[in-house]
Amino acid sequence: MDRRRFLKVCTAVAFAPFMLGRSFGAESFKPYKKALLLREDGKPLRPEDIDPSKEYIFFYPYRSTPCLLIDLGKKVGPVEVKLKNGTSYLWRGGVGPKGSVVAFSAICTHQLSFPKKEYSLINYYPEGKVSKLVGRDKVIQCCAHMSAFDPERGGKVIEGPAPSPLTAIVLSYEDGKFYALGTSGEEVFEDFFDAYRSELRKVYGSTRIAKELVDSCVVLEMEKYTEEVVRC
Amino acid sequence: MGVSRRDLFKAVGAGAVVSLIGSPTFAKKAETLNLPKPSKGSPRVVIVGGGWSGSTLAKYIKKKDPKVDVVLIERRAMFMSCPVSNLWLVDLVPLEFLIHSHLKPASKYGYHFVNAMVHDIDREKRFVYTNLGKIHYDYLVLATGIDYDYSQWVGTDPRDVEIAMTKYPAAFKPGNEHIRLKQKIHDFEGGNFVITVPPGLDYRCIPGPYERATMVAWFFKKNKVPGKVILIDPHNDPPVKAEGFHKAWNEYVKGYIEYLPNAQIKEVDFGRKRIVTNVGDVKFDDLNLYPRCKSAPIVFKAGLVKKGDRWPALRWPWYQTVEDERILCTGDARNQPFSKSGNTANSEAHIVAEFVVNLIRGKEMPYRPPRTLCYSGVDKEKAVWVDLTYKYDPKKNEFAFHNVKMDNTPSKKNWIAYLEWAKGLYRDMFS
Ligand SMILES: Cc1cc2nc3c(=O)[nH]c(=O)nc-3n(C[C@H](O)[C@H](O)[C@H](O)COP(=O)(O)OP(=O)(O)OC[C@H]3O[C@@H](n4cnc5c(N)ncnc54)[C@H](O)[C@@H]3O)c2cc1C
Numbered sequence: 307m308d309r310r311r312f313l314k315v316c317t318a319v320a321f322a323p324f325m326l327g328r329s330f331g332a333e334s335f336k337p338y339k340k341a342l343l344l345r346e347d348g349k350p351l352r353p354e355d356i357d358p359s360k361e362y363i364f365f366y367p368y369r370s371t372p373c374l375l376i377d378l379g380k381k382v383g384p385v386e387v388k389l390k391n392g393t394s395y396l397w398r399g400g401v402g403p404k405g406s407v408v409a410f411s412a413i414c415t416h417q418l419s420f421p422k423k424e425y426s427l428i429n430y431y432p433e434g435k436v437s438k439l440v441g442r443d444k445v446i447q448c449c450a451h452m453s454a455f456d457p458e459r460g461g462k463v464i465e466g467p468a469p470s471p472l473t474a475i476v477l478s479y480e481d482g483k484f485y486a487l488g489t490s491g492e493e494v495f496e497d498f499f500d501a502y503r504s505e506l507r508k509v510y511g512s513t514r515i516a517k518e519l520v521d522s523c524v525v526l527e528m529e530k531y532t533e534e535v536v537r538c
Numbered sequence: 539m540g541v542s543r544r545d546l547f548k549a550v551g552a553g554a555v556v557s558l559i560g561s562p563t564f565a566k567k568a569e570t571l572n573l574p575k576p577s578k579g580s581p582r583v584v585i586v587g588g589g590w591s592g593s594t595l596a597k598y599i600k601k602k603d604p605k606v607d608v609v610l611i612e613r614r615a616m617f618m619s620c621p622v623s624n625l626w627l628v629d630l631v632p633l634e635f636l637i638h639s640h641l642k643p644a645s646k647y648g649y650h651f652v653n654a655m656v657h658d659i660d661r662e663k664r665f666v667y668t669n670l671g672k673i674h675y676d677y678l679v680l681a682t683g684i685d686y687d688y689s690q691w692v693g694t695d696p697r698d699v700e701i702a703m704t705k706y707p708a709a710f711k712p713g714n715e716h717i718r719l720k721q722k723i724h725d726f727e728g729g730n731f732v733i734t735v736p737p738g739l740d741y742r743c744i745p746g747p748y749e750r751a752t753m754v755a756w757f758f759k760k761n762k763v764p765g766k767v768i769l770i771d772p773h774n775d776p777p778v779k780a781e782g783f784h785k786a787w788n789e790y791v792k793g794y795i796e797y798l799p800n801a802q803i804k805e806v807d808f809g810r811k812r813i814v815t816n817v818g819d820v821k822f823d824d825l826n827l828y829p830r831c832k833s834a835p836i837v838f839k840a841g842l843v844k845k846g847d848r849w850p851a852l853r854w855p856w857y858q859t860v861e862d863e864r865i866l867c868t869g870d871a872r873n874q875p876f877s878k879s880g881n882t883a884n885s886e887a888h889i890v891a892e893f894v895v896n897l898i899r900g901k902e903m904p905y906r907p908p909r910t911l912c913y914s915g916v917d918k919e920k921a922v923w924v925d926l927t928y929k930y931d932p933k934k935n936e937f938a939f940h941n942v943k944m945d946n947t948p949s950k951k952n953w954i955a956y957l958e959w960a961k962g963l964y965r966d967m968f969s
């Protein structure tokens with residue numbers, strides 16, 4: 307699907323709220339606020355700011371829900387992704403000049419581990435950083451209970467107890483800038499807000515603030531965001 | 539399913555199983571506990587035991603089919619975790635880390651939480667009897683965990699068994715025993731603190747006693763206690779994570795732990811405070827006596843264990859008992875082939891929840907094995923892990939370890955993962 311058609315579909319969905327979050331045709335898309343991705347200095351993030359040998363974190367669609375941003379170095383997708391409920395959807399794949407930039411929610415679909423300031427157990431293993439668990443690089447892995455996901459294939463589960471793929475963050479690349487538009491696949495945000503109510507209150511002051519939708523996101527290197535990147 | 543008792547006996551072969559259907563001790567006048575069902579015809583699954591297995595099952599049966607009426611019966615008022623308790627014993631995590639309430643998931647997912655003791659089961663009429671009244675079931679899951687079998691080392695004299703249970707508690711069941719053991723560790727002023735490992739592999743938490751011995755030695759070292767841990771082990775080496783434990787004993791807690799492998803306990807002499815083994819007598823100043831395990835008493839009382847056995851006979855690869863296909867045994871209440879671990883009990887319960895819902899609907903499902911991911915602390919902020927699953931061979935009706943992975947290099951990263959592992963599982967059961 308080309309960008310123009312995709313955006314048309316998004317617009318159509320925006321006017322059909324009863325369909326939100328459902329698979330329609332081959333695509334699944336749940337729009338949130340359109341959010342510009344920014345560098346730490348507040349300028350728009352450009353393709354050359356994303357180093358394929360690193361992993362990045364930003365918060366979307368809510369100000370407390372972390373996502374991973376990855377440049378896979380080559381064009382990826384589209385790919386058919388199977389969901390827990392037996393349905394499947396077409397993940398659009400990467401965006402950017404090479405079609406290589408992807409984003410996924412960093413809340414593990416198994417038991418909701420996510421990157422914190424003190425540590426991150428869910429991380430991307432760039433080229434050359436081989437996961438001991440699955441014996442390969444270019445995976446996203448959660449060391450809490452050893453689930454591994456494939457960022458080249460829409461966040462599919464490669465191994466481990468996770469029951470469903472990572473929630474994909476739908477990105478667009480327009481005029482040299484990256485935007486987050488919404489999500490694809492199954493979400494775990496409601497479980498996340500329920501399980502971490504008191505932790506989120508400590509960090510954000512209230513659940514209401516933690517649940518605010520964002521219209522821009524600062525993208526940080528994971529190593530800078532968290533004290534301990536745990537890989538296994 | 540509509541299988542009568544007679545059919546069942548036919549199916550398992552006459553004389554194959556010699557046990558009674560329940561026992562004649564029902565409190566006949568017990569009132570039926572009034573537990574409203576989602577609708578009049580809702581099938582009811584009663585789960586006895588709100589530990590790792592039962593808590594997970596109750597939630598996931600409801601998630602998979604809200605129309606099923608689920609009753610979780612647990613004698614304890616709150617959940618206390620055995621996993622990570624070895625770190626709590628030596629003050630490395632607070633008590634709040636271990637304790638959890640059943641009330642949130644019960645109200646969120648809509649199962650009944652009944653804080654009661656099941657003291658009998660009428661298999662014919664399908665009632666469980668509790669101190670609060672009787673409850674009818676369509677399917678019953680006994681997720682009742684373990685009991686201790688003192689007969690091998692202590693004998694059967696009730697006085698000796700009482701000494702073992704109260705003076706030297708095993709602390710491999712949550713609650714009272716753990717609190718007492720923590721006091722004993724903190725009160726210890728010197729000498730030999732003996733910890734025992736049960737024989738075989740069917741005891742709860744295979745690496746548990748090794749982790750405990752290591753962390754208690756760490757605590758003695760930190761507090762300069764003039765004493766040591768003596769670990770009496772019938773195995774020739776720790777069956778799992780041996781390399782990680784040896785590294786700890788040779789480096790981190792050297793001088794504070796003595797490991798006695800291949801030591802078969804012949805007698806525990808409480809009077810003289812010594813343990814007689816094939817490799818010599820061991821004097822103790824204090825003792826953490828962890829004996830052989832067996833299934834929980836209610837499983838025996840329900841007539842599900844063959845005479846002379848310690849575990850119920852099950853119809854593998856599923857969990858229905860040979861004696862009664864409407865009764866399943868899960869978690870540590872069942873025997874091998876799976877290791878008795880919280881992670882196994884939890885991952886197994888996800889699968890059994892699906893199985894039970896299919897059973898009610900008269901559907902079959904393909905077999906999926908549980909998973910065992912197990913961390914152990916070996917020093918302050920250092921841990922190791924093993925991760926594996928199981929392979930079922932239907933022809934031989936046997937299971938084997940499968941896809942075994944491990945990290946025996948003690949590290950802080952593993953320690954962080956260990957604590958997050960536990961938090962994830964608590965989230966799964968209680969939020
Ligand atoms: C010190 C220690 C460390 C451990 N470390 C780990 C670890 O790191 N990782 C790991 O995976 N596992 C570990 N384990 C093992 C883990 O705790 C057990 O495997 C797990 O608890 C098994 O779950 P379960 O539900 O079968 O049994 P339990 O959790 O024991 O639950 C059984 C429940 O049934 C209730 N019950 C029994 N009979 C009745 C009755 N008649 N009426 C009402 N209620 C009843 C009991 O009160 C109990 O709450 C450890 C265990 C110990 C003791």
Ligand code: FES
Pocket residue numbers: 414415416417418419448449450451452453466467468962
């Ligand atoms: S929370 Fe990620 S594997 Fe369990």
